[in-house]
Amino acid sequence: MSRYLILAGVLAAAPAHADAPTQGIGAELGIASGSHLTPGGLRVAGHYTYQLSGTDWFDGSASVTFGGGTARCFLDRDGSYVCDHGLLDGKGGELVAAVRRMFDAQGEFRPYARVGVGLGVARFSDDDVTGLVLALHGGGGVRATVSDGLAIVIDAELVAGLGAFGHSIGVAPQLGLAIMAGVEFALE
């Protein structure tokens, strides 16, 4: 118990990076690519960050993905329902809990890495296919401070996981790539 108290004390006492606030919020816009049963398209995400240690921040996000496409599921000769959607097809929403590790600044830019886990929904309406998705996220980006309390971020991440879908599909893999850009504001 005492170890946890010490850890909590250390975390609380850890100084914030001069260019990264203890708490912040952000918004990003970008492109996500999917295929098969992973939705892709225009992605909008909102972030909440909270400093956990000298280098690590909790990064919670909520995102929605708006893709296009038409019906692309069919019954194959074995009676299996196969979906073959394109890179930018489908719709999705996801909540992600991640940890963002900030690295030493390179001039005006501070690179970071992020890993997390997400829970979401994937939907391909023209095929009436919906799934519940559990996915691992991993990626990285760069944060550049523009002014006091305002920063620009650009990042990319890979998503891999599994989805449980209806329509007799069952469990299917999820694999996607997203490239996003946005702004972050300090809350304090």
Add this chain to the structure above:
Amino acid sequence: MRLEALLLALAACGSSTPAAPPPPTTGTLVVHVTSGGKPIPARIAIADASGAPVHRGTLDLYNQRQGAGACVILPGVLLTWSGLVLAFGDGTIPVNATPCALAPGRYTLTAWHGIEYETATATVDLPRAAPVTFELARAITPTGTLAADLHVHGLPSNDSTMPDAQRVSAQLASGLQVIGFSNHNFDADLNGAIAALHLQAQIVSIPSSELTSDWLHAGTYPVPVVPGAPNGGGPDPATLVGAEAPAMFAIAHAMSTHPIVQVNHPRFRYGALFDISGWDGVAWPPPFPLEFDAVETIGGFTAANTPEDRRIDDSVRDLYTMTDHGKLVAAMGNSDAHDFTWIFDGTARTYVYVPAPRTQPFDQIAFVAAIRAHHTEATTCPFLDVTPRPGDHVAARAGKVDLHVALAQAGFCHATRIKITVGNKLVLAISVTGKTADYRATIDVGTADTWIGVTADGDDALPLTQTGTYQRDEWKKPGVTPYAVISPILVDADGDGRWKRGDADLVLK
């Protein structure tokens, strides 16, 4: 007398022993058809305790056949003159004494899903039967193909009354994936009915028309459909009815969609180009123009070989004669189904080898191109897996070609021989004794460009409950006989990259 009856009734009421309740006269029959545990569309033939087929609905078509007279239990659940049609693999059928129900009694049910699966049978005692599940085992796996029936009729035809949704259900239940909705002089497809039943993942319709004259019937697909327009936007029937082959082919080729032109039932005697023109199937050139891409080598109305009438053999002879003279066409099999009685959907069908065998999205361009390139096999039940593929070309090495022929058939299909023909000469006949056969050989092909034909056939008719009763009703024949024929394989024997035979001099790509 009335007083006595009253006294008896009163005595009965006072009896201390209650009368046994009468047996129930109503209920339901719940059926599921699956393959690998997944629901599969199917037809179920129903026989009563004496083994006689059970008929339901009415014979509305010429008082002889059932077009629109089936009982619609639910969309996709039909109780017909020839049994159940289940578009979704499930059905709940009422049991009572009304015309659109099964009466109490003992029945034998036989479920089937076209020619790619074995049948399954169960006996039920109604009305108190537990739900019945039929698990169908796959017998044929035609990898890389779409199963097509590119000549079927429905409501727009003057000789059919089949509603669109019922046609879709029947096609699906028989294992078809692509429907050519080819009504007489009427451009149409069934994609609206398919969408209404939410079946796009399983089946698709290519817009089609059967150009019909006194001289010939020519299937055309795809055609430009204009919903609501007279004849679906197709040519005026008045211009077609007297059209001979040259005019008919010209009309077809003038269409903006550049359709496949398919000579339908050329040996049907009626509306049959080869018969009516007097072609003997051997003489060359034949007495008609050759402006067509495909020939219905196996048509539903002529899908029977008997000792006195080798109608399918005649059609294969026609195909081989054309090939031997350099006129290449795709060998097609179609049901020409009009109803639920005479010829069932898919009784003859075509397997079309396509790059992406799917119905959604359906690559219609690739599908049509595959037919134009003769990558087809026509069959009534056996399946020939031949390498090189049907319609392909192969270069000979030192006058020889490697050939692999594998046959598969369900238990109700009895093909007993495979024939391999090279350059219109039968070079090999192989006996088949079971459901499968596998033959590999190096075939001598000589030094001049030639072709290889492969067929499989047998003499024992398929069950009428799986094909319809036309052959028996009209011609007193036992029924449809097993036959498969591939579009011939071209052999570049001299290795010059061209195929030169008869009138043909083709650059092989």
